[in-house]
Amino acid sequence: MDNLEIAKTEQEYTADEIQVLEGLEAVRKRPGMYIGTTGPDGLHHLVYEIVDNSIDEALAGYCDKIEVTILPDNIIRVSDNGRGIPVGINQKMGMPAVTVVFTVLHAGGKFGGGGYKVSGGLHGVGASVVNALSTWLEVKVCDGEKIYRQRYERGNIVSDLEVIGETTSRGTEVTFKADPEIFKETVVYDYAVLEKRLREQAFLNAGIHIVLKDERDENPENHKSESLCFEGGISSFVEYIHRRKSVDLLHENIIYFAAANEENTSSAEIAFQYNTDYTDTILSFANNIRTKEGGTHEEGFKRAITTVMNEYARKLKFLKDSDKNLLGEDFREGMTAVISVKLREAQFEGQTKAKLGNTDIRALVYNVVNEKLRTYFDEHTDVAKLILEKACQAALAREKARHARELVRRKSPLENASLPGKLADCQSRNPEETEVYIVEGDSAGGSAKNGRDRKYQAILPLWGKMLNVEKVREDKIIGNDKLMPVITALGTGIKSDFDITKLRYGKVIIMADADVDGSHIRTLLLTFFFRFMKPLVEQGHVYIAQPPLYRVTKGKTNHYYAYSDEERDRILRELNCKTEIQRYKGLGEMDPEQLWETTMNPDTRIMLKVTVEDAEAADETFKILMGEKVEPRRMFIEENAKYVQNLDI
Numbered sequence: 001m002d003n004l005e006i007a008k009t010e011q012e013y014t015a016d017e018i019q020v021l022e023g024l025e026a027v028r029k030r031p032g033m034y035i036g037t038t039g040p041d042g043l044h045h046l047v048y049e050i051v052d053n054s055i056d057e058a059l060a061g062y063c064d065k066i067e068v069t070i071l072p073d074n075i076i077r078v079s080d081n082g083r084g085i086p087v088g089i090n091q092k093m094g095m096p097a098v099t100v101v102f103t104v105l106h107a108g109g110k111f112g113g114g115g116y117k118v119s120g121g122l123h124g125v126g127a128s129v130v131n132a133l134s135t136w137l138e139v140k141v142c143d144g145e146k147i148y149r150q151r152y153e154r155g156n157i158v159s160d161l162e163v164i165g166e167t168t169s170r171g172t173e174v175t176f177k178a179d180p181e182i183f184k185e186t187v188v189y190d191y192a193v194l195e196k197r198l199r200e201q202a203f204l205n206a207g208i209h210i211v212l213k214d215e216r217d218e219n220p221e222n223h224k225s226e227s228l229c230f231e232g233g234i235s236s237f238v239e240y241i242h243r244r245k246s247v248d249l250l251h252e253n254i255i256y257f258a259a260a261n262e263e264n265t266s267s268a269e270i271a272f273q274y275n276t277d278y279t280d281t282i283l284s285f286a287n288n289i290r291t292k293e294g295g296t297h298e299e300g301f302k303r304a305i306t307t308v309m310n311e312y313a314r315k316l317k318f319l320k321d322s323d324k325n326l327l328g329e330d331f332r333e334g335m336t337a338v339i340s341v342k343l344r345e346a347q348f349e350g351q352t353k354a355k356l357g358n359t360d361i362r363a364l365v366y367n368v369v370n371e372k373l374r375t376y377f378d379e380h381t382d383v384a385k386l387i388l389e390k391a392c393q394a395a396l397a398r399e400k401a402r403h404a405r406e407l408v409r410r411k412s413p414l415e416n417a418s419l420p421g422k423l424a425d426c427q428s429r430n431p432e433e434t435e436v437y438i439v440e441g442d443s444a445g446g447s448a449k450n451g452r453d454r455k456y457q458a459i460l461p462l463w464g465k466m467l468n469v470e471k472v473r474e475d476k477i478i479g480n481d482k483l484m485p486v487i488t489a490l491g492t493g494i495k496s497d498f499d500i501t502k503l504r505y506g507k508v509i510i511m512a513d514a515d516v517d518g519s520h521i522r523t524l525l526l527t528f529f530f531r532f533m534k535p536l537v538e539q540g541h542v543y544i545a546q547p548p549l550y551r552v553t554k555g556k557t558n559h560y561y562a563y564s565d566e567e568r569d570r571i572l573r574e575l576n577c578k579t580e581i582q583r584y585k586g587l588g589e590m591d592p593e594q595l596w597e598t599t600m601n602p603d604t605r606i607m608l609k610v611t612v613e614d615a616e617a618a619d620e621t622f623k624i625l626m627g628e629k630v631e632p633r634r635m636f637i638e639e640n641a642k643y644v645q646n647l648d649i
């Protein structure tokens with residue numbers, strides 16, 4: 001710290017500093033390599049990169065309070081009450097350590113080459129990336145004696161590390177403004193997005209106080225604030241998930257296990273509880289990073305659950321000696337679980353680098369769950385019985401569903417004979433070129449049948465009463481008069497039976513009216529696909545047709561179609577003469593030629609491709625939609641467009 005006096009003018013760069021500048025220049029040139037995208041995700045990522053450093057300090061045991069504030073002009077301030085980033089001179093770089101943190105690009109960035117190394121000891125990773133992508137950034141460090149300050153602009157040092165005052169407290173405060181030249185789409189933070197992530201971090205790190213404030217509005221009355229601290233850690237997380245879903249619980253207490261390996265270099269925590277629903281929610285994390293694709297920690301957990309529960313199913317006479325073991329999925333029905341492991345050098349694999357690969361973690365989690373679940377069941381036989389009873393019912397439903405499927409198959413040995421009667425199939429059998437339109441309503445179905453290209457396009461009109469698929473087990477789906485035709489027409493089967501290679505059409509297109517009922521049908525079908533044919537959505541086979549809302553006619557023969565109110569107004573402005581406007585209330589109002597021209601012709605139509613941006617979020621939203629509350633449902637329908645991405649075909 002004594003060396004701070006070594007002042008330099010801005011022109012005198014050392015060789016190291018030139019390297020530094022070149023490093024951060026690379027970040028500005030290819031920001032995607034370091035933060036994934038320069039869209040809203042990347043923008044929010046900046047905040048996480050900074051906060052992660054404070055969380056590391058908390059995990060090291062030196063900090064218990066972190067504050068994140070969104071200031072006017074979307075400036076972010078993150079502060080903690082840790083030791084303060086060291087201000088002493090770093091010998092290798094010849095500058096204060098804090099300056100190194102903000103100006104030296106650390107090797108092996110998340111999205112760059114090399115394997116990503118997680119925080120846990122690697123403080124400052126990412127802070128230089130945030131600095132490079134900010135129009136300006138200021139750091140203040142309190143070391144219990146002095147207050148230090150340094151400022152950077154687009155990653156460049158613009159002021160030396162200066163002493164600006166005295167203090168008895170310790171901590172770090174970083175304030176930055178994301179550079180709109182980099183984040184061209186938007187630099188506006190979404191409070192809800194930050195809140196979700198910070199809440200998650202508060203659950204995963206029990207006892208840390210995280211405060212989020214939104215002070216962007218000029219009227220202080222409109223400021224928002226959230227204080228997040230959960231002494232219960234991941235058990236509170238399970239409780240929170242259940243409360244949000246407003247489900248009925250199968251048993252009162254949350255089951256919690258924790259353990260570390262012998263060298264104390266890895267640790268695992270597991271919390272779970274059952275509700276009376278039929279779906280499971282398993283969230284896993286490695287070093288506080290969500291592992292959406294699962295990995296060794298999840299595998300260890302699932303295996304241990306299946307082993308121990310099958311054993312107790314026999315012990316407590318739920319299974320006879322001659323009975324087959326239940327499957328893992330039976331024991332997971334209605335389960336909400338959070339698995340959190342912390343380890344050195346986590347290996348992230350999979351398509352989105354969201355799958356934990358470290359093999360020793362599998363055994364660690366398996367062993368702790370295997371051992372402690374036995375003890376738990378011995379001490380809580382009542383809970384064991386409730387869980388095993390539910391698993392047996394799940395197995396029965398699974399068997400029933402299989403039986404029903406076999407009956408359906410056996411009834412009609414000829415492949416075509418089993419296709420739904422209302423299906424107007426196409427001539428081609430090549431899924432690479434075929435598509436099926438799922439159409440609500442018989443009149444629209446008629447127009448679609450007559451307007452289609454029958455070589456490639458099949459039409460399946462829907463009728464009958466739609467099931468609330470969220471609350472329904474597989475065995476009820478099979479035989480439902482509305483969904484069964486969809487299943488047989490697609491040919492893939494559902495759930496564990498799903499086989500994408502049997503898909504009869506490459507594109508599955510939902511075509512419904514642009515009104516509230518149409519929205520409802522679309523959402524129900526999407527829910528069904530998410531729940532029962534997830535890979536269909538994941539692999540991009542599901543589309544939503546976009547019929548026009550208006551037809552503007554000029555003179556007798558010139559027709560223009562508008563797909564939104566704005567487009568209608570634009571067309572009217574451009575034509576600015578005598579025109580006639582027709583509003584389409586439903587698909588049935590269009591004649592076959594119009595439907596083809598506007599909605600079905602692959603050369604001119606606009607379709608939305610349904611994505612599983614965040615299957616978890618979508619799933620939750622569907623629960624809102626299917627739940628009893630009307631207001632959230634209405635909101636969802638209005639926001640439905642969020643789940644689909646524009647696609648120009």
Ligand code: TSJ
Pocket residue numbers: 049050051053054057078079080082083084085086101123124125126127172173174
């Ligand atoms: F790096 C950063 F800019 F992203 C950042 C770091 C941002 C914020 C808001 C906080 C921090 C941070 C870093 N908080 N606390 C620390 N601690 C250290 O850097 C630290 C302090 C002392 C020692 C030591 O060994 O004495 C070691 C470290 C890593």
